[in-house]
Amino acid sequence: MDYGHVEAKFLNTxxxxxxxxxxxxxxxxxxxxxxxxxxxxxxxxxxxxxxLLVVWSGKVAGTDCFSCGARLKL
Incomplete structure (x- = not known):
């Protein structure tokens, strides 16, 4: 968490x-x-x-969290 800007990739031996x-x-x-x-x-x-009614009654594929975020963007 403290080093979220660092990424390590482990290569094959x-x-x-x-x-x-x-x-x-x-x-x-x-x-x-x-x-x-x-x-x-x-x-x-x-x-x-x-x-609002059209957007929230429509279907958005994905998890509930993703679906909620997508609808808010719409």
Whole structure:
């Protein structure tokens, strides 16, 4: 968790019983997701209720968590 920007890839052994490791260090700082925000002005749109009903009654393939996130994006 403290080193989420470091990735290790273990390669196949060749001659001896030691396996080489490639280490990649991402120099960019880890990005944080922005929290979901609902702007009240969106709800003032006269078609808001209809659009909301269409999006949430539709089917999205994937896990429940993925499906919820996809619908929020829609």
């Amino acid at each position: 060749r001659v001896c019983d030691h396996s080489p490791i490639l280490i990649h260090v991402n120099t960019r700082p880890p990005s944080r997701q922005k929290p979901f925000r609902l702007f009240k002005t969106i709800m003032d749109n006269p078609d808001f209720s209809r659009i």
